[in-house]
Structures are given as structure tokens and as C-alpha cells.
Amino acid sequence: MDEFENIRRWCREHGISIQELAEKANVSASTIYGWKYKKPSIKNLNKVSKAMHVTTGYVIDNKVHEKRELNDTSAIFTFNGEKIPEEDMKYVRELLKRFSGKKHD
Incomplete structure (x- = not known):
């Protein structure tokens, strides 16, 4: 196999x-x-x-599966089977930036 x-x-x-x-x-x-x-x-x-x-x-x-960045606008992100609206994704990105210690854009 x-x-x-x-x-x-x-x-x-x-x-x-x-x-x-x-x-x-x-x-x-x-x-x-x-x-x-x-x-x-x-x-x-x-x-x-x-x-x-x-x-x-x-x-x-035997393939390296591509990791997508959270700011990849071509990706569709879901939660509990539902698409996450873009406005909510902006909030998620902002929270992640704060937790990672990066400055906000």
C-alpha cells in the first residue's frame, strides 16, 4: 500500500x-x-x-499539504458547517494579531 x-x-x-x-x-x-x-x-x-x-x-x-494563511481571501472559512462572514473574519484576524503580539494594520 x-x-x-x-x-x-x-x-x-x-x-x-x-x-x-x-x-x-x-x-x-x-x-x-x-x-x-x-x-x-x-x-x-x-x-x-x-x-x-x-x-x-x-x-x-506523500504530498505536503499547503497551509493557507488566515488572510487568504480565496479561502472559505467555516465554523460548525456554516461559512464565516467576511466581517466576522476581520474580527478574528484582529484578535489573532493581538494575541500574537503583532501590530495592527
């Missing part, structure tokens, strides 16, 4: 064995090796991705 190949590639690139990664993730190496033939459980996928310091999406498809 792709997940195993992505993990193996990541381990090679980072000079770590699958056994070492398994120990860091608190799963057995046989669990990770088993992903050659079957899909991982969400629980174990989360453990391994956290040990790798990557998203589960990266483990699944």
Missing part, C-alpha cells in the same frame, strides 16, 4: 529505520510492515504521522 512506501521513503530520507520509527510511535514494526498489504487504522496512522512530525495526509499521499 502507498502508506508503507511513503513511510519507507521518509525513513530513508531521514536516516531512521522503520523499527526506530515504530518505537517512537509506540507501535510495533510489524504493524507498519503490515501496511504493505492492508490499510492502517486511523489510530496507528495518527501515531506514526505524529512521530514523523507530518500530517496523516502526507503519509497517505
Whole structure:
């Protein structure tokens, strides 16, 4: 399965064995090796991705998922399934600026 190949590639690139990664993730190496033939459980996928310091999406498809800035006007932000109005987003941005210690625009 792709997940195993992505993990193996990541381990090679980072000079770590699958056994070492398994120990860091608190799963057995046989669990990770088993992903050659079957899909991982969400629980174990989360453990391994956290040990790798990557998203589960990266483990699944080997792509770095783009992070969008909160000021990206092309993005649609939602809360509880509802689109957040632009006026409310301005307020959220202002609060985040204050909490991050940045000066206001």
C-alpha cells in the first residue's frame, strides 16, 4: 500500500529505520510492515504521522499539504458547517494579531 512506501521513503530520507520509527510511535514494526498489504487504522496512522512530525495526509499521499494563511481571501472559512462572514473574519484576524503580539494594520 502507498502508506508503507511513503513511510519507507521518509525513513530513508531521514536516516531512521522503520523499527526506530515504530518505537517512537509506540507501535510495533510489524504493524507498519503490515501496511504493505492492508490499510492502517486511523489510530496507528495518527501515531506514526505524529512521530514523523507530518500530517496523516502526507503519509497517505506523500504530498505536503499547503497551509493557507488566515488572510487568504480565496479561502472559505467555516465554523460548525456554516461559512464565516467576511466581517466576522476581520474580527478574528484582529484578535489573532493581538494575541500574537503583532501590530495592527
